[in-house]
Amino acid sequence: MANRRQSIRVCTDGSDGAAHPPPNGGRKARPTPKEETMTHPHPLSRRDLFKMGTCAAAGIVGASALSSCAPQTKSSAEMAATGVAAGADPNTPSFLVAPEPITDFIDTKEFEVVVVGAGVAGMAAATSAAEAGANVGVVQKESIVISQGNMAAGVDLQQTSEAGKQALISFLTELNQHRSDRALLEAWADHSFEALAWFKAIASEGGVEVNDDEPQADRVLDINGYKVYLHANTYFGMGHGEVVKAAVPHAEAAGVQFFYNHPAVQLVSDGDTVTGVVCETDEGHVLFNATKAVILATGDYCNDEEMVRYYCPDCVDFPPYITGRTGDGHKMGVWAGGEIEPAGHTKMMHDARVCRVDAPLLLVDYQGNRILCEGPMQGYLNNYVRENVHLTGDAATGMLFTVCDSKWQEQIAEWKSIDPEIDASNCIYYYEGNTIAEAIAAMEADTEGGGYTVDAAAVQATVDRYNELCAKGSDDDFGKNPIFMRAIENPPYIIVPRDFGNSLTVILGGLMVNADNQVLKAKEHTPLQGLYAVGNCSGCFYGGVDYPMDVLGLSIGRCITSGYLAGKHAAAL
Known part of the structure; x- marks a missing residue:
C-alpha cells in the first residue's frame, strides 16, 4: 500500500535565537556531507572523555572567574585563586581564557540598556525595558531577528492554586535531577502567564496570530493531587521566527534601536560593574555604553565544539540542528567575572x-x-x-x-x-x-x-x-x-x-543568575552589577540530562518570561 501522510506541523519546542522551522512542508532534510562537516563535532574517544571530565571537575568554577573587561591585570596569585594560573594551563578550554581588552573604537553609542541578541528573550527584554522608560539599543549578530519553536508555555494562576503551582515547581525540579534553582522556576511560574499574554498581543499587533483551536494550547496536569493549568501561545506552521519579526515594529515604536550585523565580542567593565559592550563590524569596533545594564540574550552554544565537549559531552556525536549558536554571551559573561553553571548541561533533542x-x-x-x-x-x-x-x-x-x-x-x-x-x-x-x-x-x-x-x-x-x-x-x-x-x-x-540522529536543538546551560536575571559573580554568587543574562545563555533553570518535555513549550515560555522580567528590572536601576 502507498504511504500515508498526515497534515504536517513541525513541533520544535525550541529555544531563544535558534533556527526557523524546517522547509519542505515541515520536513527536516538530511544534512549534506559538507553540512555535516561544518556542524558535526568530531567524536571523542573514551580517553578524551575521561580527560575532559577531569578538567571540568577541576576547573569549571574557578576558570569562569576570568575577566577581560577590567582595566587591571590579575596577579599570579589572583589567577591561581581562580583555578587558572598566569600562563594558563594548556588543559584550560580556550573559551575560558579572556582575550586582551579592545580599546580602539571607530564609534561610540550611548544607551541606558543594551541588549545583546534578538531572539524571543532579547526581544522581550528590549521591549519591556523600553516600555518601562529606558533608552534601549539591541545589537544583533545576524542581519535579521531570529528565533525558533512553536510553543511558549506559562502557568494560568487564575485557575491554578498556590499548592498546585508549588507542586509544579517541585515536579520540574525532580525532572531536572534536583539541580534547578527553585527561585528561577518560581519566577517563571509567577510571571509567565502575564509575560506571554503581553508578547502575544505584541505579535498580534504585528500581524501574527496564535493558532485557532490548537488542542495543545491548554493542558491540565495532575501533580500530587493538585490540578495545574498550563496555557501556551502556539504558532505551528510559522514558528517564533515570524513572531519576533512581527514584534520589531512595536519595539521600534517604543524607542528600541536595532543594530544588525553587529556581533558582540567583549564586555566593558569599570571595576566590578559592567558598563558596555564592544561589537565588531566590517569597519572596526563599536563601543555601546550602557549606563544601566547590558542584557545578554545570545542563545546557547551548540555550535561551539569545545564548549559542547566540556559541558555536555553527551552531545558530541550529534550534529546540531541549528547554526550560529557559539556561546557568545556565555564567554563574555565569564570574562567579565561571571560563572557558568556546573556541567553537565541539559540537552534538548526532539x-x-x-x-x-x-x-x-x-x-x-x-x-x-x-x-x-x-x-x-x-x-x-x-x-x-x-x-x-x-x-x-x-x-x-x-x-x-x-x-x-x-x-x-x-x-x-x-x-x-x-x-x-x-x-x-x-x-x-x-x-x-x-x-x-x-x-x-x-x-x-x-x-x-x-x-x-x-x-x-x-x-x-x-x-x-x-x-x-x-x-x-x-x-x-x-x-x-x-x-x-x-x-x-x-x-x-x-x-x-x-x-534522533539529527535532532540536537539546543543545549540548556548558562551563566548563573538570580531570580531577577542578574549575572552572579564567580564563587561568591552575588550580583555582578550592570549585567543580566536571559533565555538560553542563563543557567540553573534546568539541570537534568534531558529537557523535560512534560511541560510542552517550557523553553520558549521561560525565554520570553526571563527577558520580560530582566528588561523591567534593568530599566528600574
Whole structure:
C-alpha cells in the first residue's frame, strides 16, 4: 500500500535565537556531507572523555572567574585563586581564557540598556525595558531577528492554586535531577502567564496570530493531587521566527534601536560593574555604553565544539540542528567575572521528523532490534541511540522506528485514559503495508521524505518475538507493563520513522543568575552589577540530562518570561 501522510506541523519546542522551522512542508532534510562537516563535532574517544571530565571537575568554577573587561591585570596569585594560573594551563578550554581588552573604537553609542541578541528573550527584554522608560539599543549578530519553536508555555494562576503551582515547581525540579534553582522556576511560574499574554498581543499587533483551536494550547496536569493549568501561545506552521519579526515594529515604536550585523565580542567593565559592550563590524569596533545594564540574550552554544565537549559531552556525536549558536554571551559573561553553571548541561533533542509519538508502541532501532521498554517521552529517546551514532559516526544510525498495526490509534485512545501524557496527535508521517515488509518498502520508496531504511526481515523477527510475549502476557525481555502489550497482527501494518540522529536543538546551560536575571559573580554568587543574562545563555533553570518535555513549550515560555522580567528590572536601576 502507498504511504500515508498526515497534515504536517513541525513541533520544535525550541529555544531563544535558534533556527526557523524546517522547509519542505515541515520536513527536516538530511544534512549534506559538507553540512555535516561544518556542524558535526568530531567524536571523542573514551580517553578524551575521561580527560575532559577531569578538567571540568577541576576547573569549571574557578576558570569562569576570568575577566577581560577590567582595566587591571590579575596577579599570579589572583589567577591561581581562580583555578587558572598566569600562563594558563594548556588543559584550560580556550573559551575560558579572556582575550586582551579592545580599546580602539571607530564609534561610540550611548544607551541606558543594551541588549545583546534578538531572539524571543532579547526581544522581550528590549521591549519591556523600553516600555518601562529606558533608552534601549539591541545589537544583533545576524542581519535579521531570529528565533525558533512553536510553543511558549506559562502557568494560568487564575485557575491554578498556590499548592498546585508549588507542586509544579517541585515536579520540574525532580525532572531536572534536583539541580534547578527553585527561585528561577518560581519566577517563571509567577510571571509567565502575564509575560506571554503581553508578547502575544505584541505579535498580534504585528500581524501574527496564535493558532485557532490548537488542542495543545491548554493542558491540565495532575501533580500530587493538585490540578495545574498550563496555557501556551502556539504558532505551528510559522514558528517564533515570524513572531519576533512581527514584534520589531512595536519595539521600534517604543524607542528600541536595532543594530544588525553587529556581533558582540567583549564586555566593558569599570571595576566590578559592567558598563558596555564592544561589537565588531566590517569597519572596526563599536563601543555601546550602557549606563544601566547590558542584557545578554545570545542563545546557547551548540555550535561551539569545545564548549559542547566540556559541558555536555553527551552531545558530541550529534550534529546540531541549528547554526550560529557559539556561546557568545556565555564567554563574555565569564570574562567579565561571571560563572557558568556546573556541567553537565541539559540537552534538548526532539524527534526531527514526526514530533510526538509518546506512546508505548513497539520501537526498534536502525538494525530492526527492540532495545528498550517502550514508554519514555520522545525527548529522552536520544539516549538509546547515542552509542550507535558514536560507534558508526553516522547520524542515520540514530533512527528509531515505531511499529504497530491498524488498531494503533484505538490503543492510544484507550491508554490515554490510563496516562494522559500518552499522545501521537502530531505524527507527521507513517507508512502502511499489508505486511511489515510492504510498509518498510513504502517508507524506503519515499525518497522525498528521506528514503529511510531498516532490515525488513529483522523487524519481522522482532515483531514475531513481541507477539509471543503479548500472548504470554509477560514481557520477559524488557518488563513492560502488560496493559500496554498488544500483538501486532491486524493489517495494514504501520511503520513510523523517528530521527534522533539529527535532532540536537539546543543545549540548556548558562551563566548563573538570580531570580531577577542578574549575572552572579564567580564563587561568591552575588550580583555582578550592570549585567543580566536571559533565555538560553542563563543557567540553573534546568539541570537534568534531558529537557523535560512534560511541560510542552517550557523553553520558549521561560525565554520570553526571563527577558520580560530582566528588561523591567534593568530599566528600574
